[in-house]
Amino acid sequence: xxxxxxxxxxxxxxxxxxxxxxxxxxxxxxxxxxxxxxxxxxxxxxxxxxxxxxxxxxxxxxxxxxxxxxxxxxxxxxxxxxxxxxxxxxxxxxxxxxxxxxxxxxxxxxxxxxxxxxxxxxxxxxxxxxxx
Amino acid sequence: xxxxxxxxxxxxxxxxxxxxxxxxxxxxxxxxxxxxxxxxxxxxxxxxxxxxxxxxxxxxxxxxxxxxxxxxxxxxxxxxxxxxxxxxxxxxxxxxxxxxxxxxxxxxxxxxxxxxxxxxxxxxxxxxxxxxxxxxxxxxxxxxxxxxxxxxxxxxxxxxxxxxxxxxxxxxxxxx
Numbered sequence: 001x002x003x004x005x006x007x008x009x010x011x012x013x014x015x016x017x018x019x020x021x022x023x024x025x026x027x028x029x030x031x032x033x034x035x036x037x038x039x040x041x042x043x044x045x046x047x048x049x050x051x052x053x054x055x056x057x058x059x060x061x062x063x064x065x066x067x068x069x070x071x072x073x074x075x076x077x078x079x080x081x082x083x084x085x086x087x088x089x090x091x092x093x094x095x096x097x098x099x100x101x102x103x104x105x106x107x108x109x110x111x112x113x114x115x116x117x118x119x120x121x122x123x124x125x126x127x128x129x130x131x132x
Numbered sequence: 133x134x135x136x137x138x139x140x141x142x143x144x145x146x147x148x149x150x151x152x153x154x155x156x157x158x159x160x161x162x163x164x165x166x167x168x169x170x171x172x173x174x175x176x177x178x179x180x181x182x183x184x185x186x187x188x189x190x191x192x193x194x195x196x197x198x199x200x201x202x203x204x205x206x207x208x209x210x211x212x213x214x215x216x217x218x219x220x221x222x223x224x225x226x227x228x229x230x231x232x233x234x235x236x237x238x239x240x241x242x243x244x245x246x247x248x249x250x251x252x253x254x255x256x257x258x259x260x261x262x263x264x265x266x267x268x269x270x271x272x273x274x275x276x277x278x279x280x281x282x283x284x285x286x287x288x289x290x291x292x293x294x295x296x297x298x299x300x301x302x303x304x305x306x307x308x
Contacts, residue, residue, distance in 0.1 A: 062271070065261030065264070069262070090169055090265065090267070
């Protein structure tokens with residue numbers, strides 16, 4: 001009787017582990033489209049332990065936890081930007097390599113635009129002078 | 133005269149940019165990432181019961197009207213062992229401390245608590261780091277002060293030392 005219940009317990013344990021023991025920290029999602037979305041997001045999230053690396057390329061334990069979180073959320077139907085927002089809410093903008101558009105970051109887009117405008121204005125003036 | 137100055141303007145801008153990049157290169161890029169959850173409600177977090185006969189800590193328990201501590205630690209973490217005696221002193225001063233043990237096992241945790249003392253009212257095992265991420269914590273040890281209404285009011289990053297005691301006691305509303 002004891003033996004039967006022990007083997008039953010083992011069976012139940014096996015059944016409780018995720019399908020084929022997949023740990024999404026290091027294994028792909030079965031759906032290639034979802035996996036592509038997840039990888040793209042993981043490439044643009046900073047590992048908060050070894051801060052120069054994205055979580056996709058970091059061996060830190062917390063980076064693995066974040067990869068698991070990203071894959072599970074995307075498999076559950078969340079959009080990559082929803083997952084990014086969840087992490088930004090907890091760790092701040094620093095965790096995302098992709099700058100968010102907001103007043104403080106507006107110069108990132110405005111300065112190149114202004115530089116091109118100013119440059120073409122200067123160039124056009126010079127060209128007009130030459131023609132004379 | 134003004135035209136002359138204007139001619140130098142691009143050069144000056146270039147020099148400023150160069151100086152900025154130079155300074156950036158020589159400034160170590162190592163940030164302490166504080167949790168953005170400070171000032172917000174303690175998020176729901178799920179952990180597994182670590183010790184039999186005790187439940188795992190839950191966010192709902194932090195609404196009791198009295199400030200409490202939530203300590204994120206691990207049995208494999210050396211500074212966590214060192215801050216143990218500080219936590220014991222906080223407990224002796226009347227603080228309630230609950231623990232979240234990250235990437236830990238029941239057996240390792242039992243050994244750790246037997247060796248370093250057990251200041252915790254309850255400990256939850258955070259196997260996948262889910263509770264840690266919910267809190268916006270980046271490592272161990274970290275200690276969160278949660279006010280009586282369930283709001284995180286302070287985050288201590290790194291081991292609690294003698295120098296941190298006055299701040300923590302004040303945030304807990306305990307007179308030293």
